[in-house]
Amino acid sequence: MKRQIPLMFVFVLGFLMIIQFFIPHEKSEDLASFLLDWIVIIGIFALALGLWSLVRVSWDKVKHRKPNWQYSVITLVGLFIMIFFGFDYFRNFFSAEGLDNYMYVSFYTSIVIPVQATMFSLLAFFIASAAYRAFRARTVLATLLLLSALIIMLRFNPYLGPIGPFCERTSVWLLNVPNLAAKRAIIIGVGLGMVATAFKVILGIERAYLGKD
Amino acid sequence: MNIFDRMMTLDRRWVFLFLALVCVITYVWEFKIDISTSKEVENIYNFIENLEEGDYIFLSVDYDPNALAELHPMTYAIAEQAFRKKLKIVFMTNSNLGPGMVNQALRDIEDSLKLDREYNGVYYEGRDIVNGIDYAFLGYKPYPALVIQSLGLDFRVNFPTDYYNVPLDSLPILKDVKNFDQIECVINMAAGNVAEMWITYGQGRYHVPLALGITGVMGADFYPYLGSGQIFGLMAGLLGAAQYEKLADNYGRARDGMRIQLFAHIVIILFILMANVGFFLSKRQARK
């Protein structure tokens, strides 16, 4: 029974939403709006569970002085500081004033934004090292890959002189023909895979997410 | 280990060091570079340019601070162009750090709009923009696919109030606006899969004209959608932002960033060439 009820929900609601796609009537739209609202509500409850998990795991590491427990202290302190200022010193729980709180905005602009931008900028260095490691002309196909990458990287370089227009035209062709063909093929395969997996979930064939019988 | 082997197996930290040096030098040493524009970016610029005063556009700012460098200049350039033309803008975000991005952009653009400026030979008088009259900011709600679907039905389903807690029905700008039917186009600036959701649920379901501003690494993925007509324009990465700035005659951080990106690419190419030269020469030596 523990598994039958969720499976029945998945089956009924899954087919309902498939059918809803084909019914433009107002009543069908109202049903879709109603169900969309519920998904948002469920997501918010799940966030509470996630926060509890994070706090519990971090506290456990601090309490038992597991290796590198100091990072968990920083995690917890950061979490509670942002909650404290986000709720406007615990004065406003039910409105958005906390988001304008000076300390909250300062932490956001001075810490969150630069740190996130820094992490993203690591990508530039990792791309350089990955390209250095991967673009070797070992085989014919690897050589083609190498040449394509060079042409596209040089595409909008204004200092190339006469080969500049060639690079631009070739890179446009590379992006619009072989790249497009390969991507469309993968997209079609992925699309069919998604439909098949969705059918498996709706029909109850794929049940890993439910846990034990 | 001979020199050719060293060329092939250089410690990645040397690569990081040279790249960092080049980025710092080109950042400090300011010089202008020439940028040529592409059709997919021109389509977006021309679309906005051909709209009339009072027309509505929808800007979905779906990125975090990590994608700031590439996508913020696009947001600035498009929003300022639209405000100068006295279009009405509805902002929204599907990223939970997006409100910060939108607020920052609005503050900076508000200051810029106060000044009299000339763009592409057209003189624009300075003006103030007012929330609720010239623009509205709906705010953030989770689960983008659901939000986009409900926007197509009615903005008020997921956003009964705007980001500042004002009921949407009280905003003069949204009095006659219910859903995408009243919007001329949607421009989505995204760093993740939200762009695909806009294509599937926004354009696919409601057929609202859609243009994308995305990070450079995502660019190659979205050319199929340009080819099929599902999007009418595409700005990919810092290059796309720089091209838009050039078209709008409103140069900003994108052009400066392109200078750094250009030389960073050259460094990467040099390292790749060095590795391949080392590879071929060490093979030849091994044969000998």
Next chain:
Amino acid sequence: MKNKVFLILCALLVGAFMSVSGQDEGTGPPGSPSPPAPASDVTAHVEIEGNQRVALVHWRLPDENGVSEYVIMRALTPEGPFEERGRVTAGVDRFRDILEMPTDSAIVADTMNTVDVVAPAPPTGVVVADRGNDHGHAINVSWDLSADDGTGMDNVIIYGIYRARGEPDIFLLQGEAFKGDSTYADIGSKEEHLKNYMPDHVDYYYKVRAKTNQYQPGQRDYFYKVRAVAADTTLFSDSETSIMDGTVFSDSEIAGPVQSYGQWFNTDRLSVLFLVAGFLIVTIFFIQKAKGGADLFVRRLAGIEAVDEAIGRATEMGKPILYVLGLGTAADIATIASYTILGRVAKKIAEYQTGLIVPCYDPIVMTVAQETVKTAYMDAGRPDAYHQDIVYFVTNQQFAYVAAVNGVMMRERPATNLYMGKFYAESLILAETGVVAGSIQISGTDEISQIPFFVVACDYTLIGEELYAASAYLGREPLLLGSLKAQDYAKAGVIILTVAGFLAMIFGWEGFRDFFHVTN
């Protein structure tokens, strides 16, 4: 479990409290008078009556609680000053304002020499019908172009589409179509409080007006607004200002009545229904075939075959295995496929008594992953080895999550990293850090833009649909294999349809393309 229930109850209480406290307590003290609701949709257009020009002003009546009369006011600019032109009692929604001719004799003399203004020929053949395949509240209007549109006098500048509700009496402008256009979609709203409210199952009448804008003697722009005045004449509210339409025009015959209504099936999506139904039938066919014992061939997936070897390596080294479910939500198909792989990997790990670390990005994904791993440990007969901290939530910020996972990699030095699910820009950061940590890396994602990064940095990569196929490949269950086969045949079907479409376009059979073209 108890903690989860307690937390859900707390969240319910908080949510209930917030919803109650957010309710509107009501506005303003009781008993204070308020101005009446303003008139809306004010329109004014000029008509010639005998030898005089008359502006006909119409407006939509508001809720007339407290309205005693309407004052019609006119100005030469939108900002005013407005002068009163007349008054009508409550319940009346129109007014005739006689427009003065110029008194300047020079202008009068000049106008006597002008060519008479000639209205264009009216549009004909107006056809109105409900707009199909929608939720209602929309009518399609089409007409034959005026004889003076592009031919004849060629003086049509625009068509105005006017609609009356209930009776063909007061026609209000709904929209305009440029010269040369002969169709218009009148799309309204189902919300009563909105200006473009257009209820279903109500009679509508339409007429199409061909307009021209030639000079007319004494013509000037007037701006009108209507003031709703209460019995207490100090209270009033003004409508929006409306410019007078001074164009010369001719109207078509009135078409109607027509009613709008919603459809119960969108015929534009018929092709999608056929394809979905066909795919479902093929899936069921192959599932039945697999259940019947047929041997369905699935090609080798190197990445999945390497999982066993990778787990063995981790056991020998005494290091844990890191499993990353990606940045998708529980609704993403890639994440659902990843659960199945996680279940099987966790079972093997439990059997080999190796460590497992599963940091999660989404709280719902974390909840499901916990159940999956717990089930796997129980199936392996090692329920004692499972603890809740194996699967934990980190953060739902992309790069904060990446920083946390990188930290785990550098501290714990897992022997094997498995990346299965949806990844974005952080894919290369994860993979490169794994290379530095010296781990074997197996990845699988359906994010096409990230596949090249995984291919470069990981030892094995499942590309696109191979991730979805992995669950069938691992378990070899008939149901899963059958659906995988159906997928392959569906792909073959898509190739055949593509070639057929290509040939159809060459031979000019556009019906084939149109059938698959979903416009709505």
